[in-house]
Amino acid sequence: MMAEVQPDIEYQAHLAEGHFMIQRGIASGVHHFYPRAIEPGTGRALEWVEASGKGKVHSVTVISRKPPLEPYNVVLVDLAEGPRMMSRVDGIDPAAIRIGMAVTARIVEEDERQFVVFVPAEEA
Amino acid sequence: MSAKDLRGRTAFVGAATFGCGEAPGYTAIELAAEAGRRAVDDAGLKLSDIDGLFICLPNDFLSGLTIAEYFGIHPKMTNNSRTGGSAFLTHAEWAMLALDAGLIDYALICYGSNQRTGAGKLVSAQAPSPFEFPYRPNNPVASYALAASRHMHQYGTTSEQLASVAVAARQWANLNPEAFKQGSLSVEDVLATRLVADPLHVADCCLVTDGAAAVVLTRADRAKDARKTPVSLLGAASATWHTEIAQLADLTITAARESGERAFAQAGLTPKDIDVVELYDAFTINTILFLEDLGFCPKGEGGRFVSSGAIGPGGSLPVNTNGGGLSFCHPGMYGLFTLVEAIRQLRGEAGERQIAGAKLALAHGNGGTLSSQATCILGVPETV
Amino acid sequence: MTQAPPTATYFQHLAEGRFMIQRSPSTGEWVFYPRMVAPVSGANDLEWVEPSGLGTVYAVTVKRAKPPAPNVSIAIVELDEGPRMMSHVQGIEADQVRIGMRVRARIVDGLDDNKIVVFEPEAAA
Amino acid sequence: MTSSPFPRGKVSIVGATTFGQGRAPGFQSSDLAAIAARDALAQAGLTPADVDGLFFCHPTDTFGGLSFAQYLGIHPTITDNSRVGGSAFQAYVEQATFLLDAGLIDVALIAFGNNQATATGKLATTIYPMTYEAPYKPINPVSSYALAAARHMHQYGTTQEQLGEVALAARSWAQMNPEAFKRDPLDMETYMASRTVSSPLKVLDCCLVTDGAAAIVLTRTDRARDLIARPVAVLGAASATTHREISWMEDLTVTAAKDSGARAYAAAGVTASDIDVVQVYDAFTINTILFLEDLGFCPKGEGGRFVEGGAIAPGGRLPVNTNGGGLSCCHPGMYGLFTLVEAIRQLRGECGTRQVTDPHLAIAHGNGGVLSSQATVILGSPETI
Known part of the structure; x- marks a missing residue:
């Protein structure tokens, strides 16, 4: 029984080792995020693959806070592989983040937990 | 197999609100119980007539049990399904089926919350997603803001068009003595309020109030004996597409498209037929x-x-x-x-705000972060 | 007529040193816990009345504590007026509390800042 | 009404399974339920995409029906996460039977999973204030x-x-x-x-404190017979x-x-x-x-x-x-x-x-x-x- 995927633990372990991994249906070839024990829709097996880290901002909101706290952004990013995830874009004034903007994934650590944020993609 | 024809087989015979705005000192259960009692009374029934309970209280996972005990009744059906704010319209769909099947005879749907004046902090019913919380979305507003953007x-x-929704709502509220927020409100006023999560301002967001509501449904044959003219349930349908906003395929299209389509099909009506809309x-x-x-x-x-003024008083x-x-x-x-x-x-x-000659109404509920949608279509007896 | 907030009113009475429960003049029934509306009958003319404070143990369990903390009785007491309530029976060893025992109410300090009602054997009072 | 309104035998169970009973370290509650759901559906040759009626109760998420629909990647027309404690699942069978018989849904999935024994988080309990019992600290x-x-x-x-x-x-x-x-x-x-x-x-x-998941799949009896040899009827x-x-x-x-x-x-x-x-x-x-x-x-x-x-x-x-x-x-x-x-x-x-x-x-x-x-x-x- 323990041959089943343990989605959260495995995802987090990959991040801790510096890899942003997402899942792909072995039969369907379709990529998925967030991590699951079975493929959504089909219920079939999934494998881990490293995400390219490339994505585009799908939507953005800037959350205001009582000064002196700074506002911060929350975005949805469409990964190049297809899935969408919530994240934030660092390294840019939140007011300058635009829908459609190309971004690149980075793994950061806060409160002893690694997670994925994005930065504006390097100009080609 | 096609869906059973449930159009007009059940009707609302009681409806009530209680403590809308501020109701200091009351618990959520007390507010819900009083609204429930008033709705049962409005229907000319006794508490002991109720054999189907549909409840969802903010601070109580097992709220159906609580209300059964509170009223001293022994319902055959107790449902506390929580799908967010759409739950109550889904409850109506459930009740319609259970009543029609003869499983129950009188269904009470009720709700109450003291979140404005209550000493306790706001209850978060939803488990935080490990894939959202690192980014600190101030949900629900952040998720809706992402859809708006x-x-x-x-x-x-x-932003002006968004603001015009708040302006129309206020114009209606000014005609409703029960409404919590009254007074003039312009598009400029809305835009001058603080941004909470771009593009949504404080005045783009709903109120935080106390309040309770309840409705009673029964089969059409029994409804004829009700104290007041029954309001028929012509169609009801629900749909769930996601939980987290990142999982909604197109942030500008909600599952309301699906629940609405099925509710209209069941009612044999189209949007053109509807006289009044409650969203x-x-x-x-x-x-x-x-x-x-x-x-x-x-x-x-x-x-x-x-923004054309279509949805405010006097609009189309x-x-x-x-x-x-x-x-409100x-x-x-x-x-x-x-x-x-x-x-x-x-x-x-509806007093000053009454829509003259209204025969058909649509009520629509939304739960989570645009996640779960449910639509009910109601009509006066002659529409059945 | 709308009841004043029942839960808040009940604890206010206790804070003032009075154990009050509700009664409907129209049906004569006594109600506990405090409600907006009487269960079953739906009567909504509930008034606050002081019960006799006498009752009978309907069920009891002894919650075993890790020594040296004492064991505690958790009882359901049926008031002479009819309603039942959960409580402690104090002034007696927890494992000496018996179903059917006559008890009398007393107000003591509870958790938080609230006063609560406990019972002790009627004979001891 | 003297006769029962229940549609006797009109609905049958075509899949039933458990997963991770006892200790199942490393899984979230939804993971356990999803695996059980997959296996129960597979018994009838079905996949999550076939499910249009979802009945699900998550130990800590009161909106569990929504998150489990999302997890399975499905868009159910009926999502029910009514909580009446451990009897919820029998009540789901009752409601699913009426919904299936009325043709409002075609395939109902009832699922549950809980990782309480191995999860680091504490046991979830209702936030409901037991105002008149809590002062006496019953366990x-x-x-x-x-x-x-x-x-x-x-x-x-x-x-x-x-x-x-x-x-x-x-x-x-x-x-x-x-x-x-x-x-x-x-x-x-x-x-x-x-x-x-x-x-x-x-x-x-007293009962055990374990992890575990289970799932069952229901459909109308006429269809059930096409899916498996011996469906179990809901009478x-x-x-x-x-x-x-x-x-x-x-x-x-x-x-x-x-x-x-x-x-x-x-x-x-x-x-x-x-x-x-x-x-x-x-x-x-x-x-x-x-x-x-x-x-x-x-x-x-x-x-x-x-x-x-x-x-x-x-x-x-x-x-x-x-x-x-x-x-x-x-x-x-x-x-x-x-x-x-x-x-x-x-x-x-x-x-x-x-x-x-x-x-x-x-x-x-x-x-x-x-x-x-x-x-x-x-x-x-x-x-x-």
Whole structure:
């Protein structure tokens, strides 16, 4: 029984080792995020693959806070592989983040937990 | 196999609200119980007549059990399904089926919250997603803001158009003595309020109030004996597409499209037939999305539709005639209030805000972050 | 007529040193816990009345504590007026509390800042 | 209305499975439920995409129905996460049957998973303030059930040893179930010597704390026959609620199972004496005694004497909780769905050494809250329709 995927633990372990991994249906070839024990829709097996880290901002909101706290952004990013995830874009004034903007994934650590944020993609 | 014909087989025979706005000192259960008692009384029934209970209280996972005990009744059916603010319209769908099947005879749907004056902190019913919380979205507003920002990006919807939803709601609230927020409100006023999560301002967001509501349903044959003219349930349908906003395929199209389509099909009606519309307006963007998804205007046209003055008093399509969650009340979950207002309009009980000759009404509930949608279509007896 | 907030009113009475429960003049029934509306009958003319404070143990369990903390009785007491309530029976070893035992109410300090009602054997009072 | 409105035999179960009973480290509750759901669907050649009615109860997420729909990548037309405690799953069967029969849905999935035993987070409980009970610090739910047991002993002379018989029978069944968590031998001496938690209930009167998941799949019987050879028919189902807190239960020795059972029997057109195998929600040993009485297997007050002498153990006169029950098989927070899975497995003849000989009728009874909410399902082999 323990041959089943343990989605959260495995995802987090990959991040801790510096890899942003997402899942792909072995039969369907379709990529998925967030991590699951079975493929959504089909219920079939999934494998881990490293995400390219490339994505585009799908939507953005800037959350205001009582000064002196700074506002911060929350975005949805469409990964190049297809899935969408919530994240934030660092390294840019939140007011300058635009829908459609190309971004690149980075793994950061806060409160002893690694997670994925994005930065504006390097100009080609 | 096609769906059983449930059109007009059941009817609302009682409706009530209690403690809308501020109700200091009361617990959520007390508010819900009083609204429930009033709705049962409105129907000319006794508490002991109720054999189906549909409840969802903010601070109680097992609230159906609590209300059964509170009323001293032994219901055959107890349902506390929680799908957010759409739950109550889904409860109506359930009740319709259970009543028609003869499983129960009288269904009570009720809700109450003391979230404004209550000493306890606001209850978060939803488990935080490990894939959202690192980014600190101030949910629910952040999720709705992300949808609004996509709608603006794709269709050119403007902040002024969003604001016009809040303005129409306030105009209706000014005609409703029960409404919590009254007074003049202009588009400029809305835009001058603080941004909470771009593009949504404070005045784009629903109120935080106390309040309770309840409705009673029974089979059409029994409804004839009710104290007041029954309001028939012509169609009801639900749909769930996601939980987290990142998982909604197109942030400008909600499952209301699906629940609306099935509810209209069951009722044998189209949006053109509807006289009055009650939508769950947790945020101004909701009204725009649901008007589009329910077919009252084409996709992407919602912003222009609402800014034309169409949805306010005197407009071509009366929407949220009680003032909605934006100006009437919003005690954590607003869904049931859409049903109560639709029933009051069809009974001709809406006073200054009454829509003359209203025969058909649509009530729509929304849960989670645009996640779960449910639509009910109601009609006066002659529409059955 | 709408009841004043029942839960808040009940604890206010206790804070003032009075154990009050509700009664409907129209049906004569006594109600506990405090409600907006009487269960079953639906009567909504509930008034606050002082019960006799006498009752009978209907059921009891002894919650075993890790020594040296004492064991505690958790009882359901049926008031002479009819309603039942959960409580402690104090002034007696927890494992000496018996179903059917006559008890009398007393107000003591509870958790938080609230006063609560406990019972002790009627004979001891 | 004299005749039952229940659509007897119109709906059948085409998939039933468990996963991760006992300890399942590393999985979230939804992971466990998803794996069970996948396997239950696969038994009928279905996939998550076929599901349009979702009935799901998540231990910590009150919006669990929404998140599980998202997890499975489906868009159900009916999403129900009604919580009435451990009886929720029987109530789901009742509601799914009506919805399927009315044609509002085609495939219903009822699923549950809980990682409470191995998860680092603490057990989720309702936020509901038990205003009039909390000041007395009952260890709920144990103390509430203990109060009921104390009344039963007082009124009917039920003994500690009779409670022990229930625990012993459950353990003997568990020893025949490779999936059961507690399988070491248990005798009356050990039972009597075990620590009292809230008198009269001892540690061994209380259910386990385990992980675990289960899932079942329902569809209309006409379609079920095309999917698998031996679907299990839903012959009757009914629910009843009486109270929330034990202080306001009318008679602590009579549960709403009396009412839900009576209506379920009426729907199925059978009586207790027709039932071949019984699965009841044994959160505590007293439950089994109460439910055997309330469901009509023995007169009120006789439950203690009924279970004596191994009567409900393997080889006894009535097979009860043949998987080992919540006492010895598993109890992942809510056990209701596991009574259904075991009843289905018995009717399908999948139970290995614990298999009851050729059963045709099974009862699966769920209990929620503190004896508050009861729901009964009667299942039958295809021949019983």
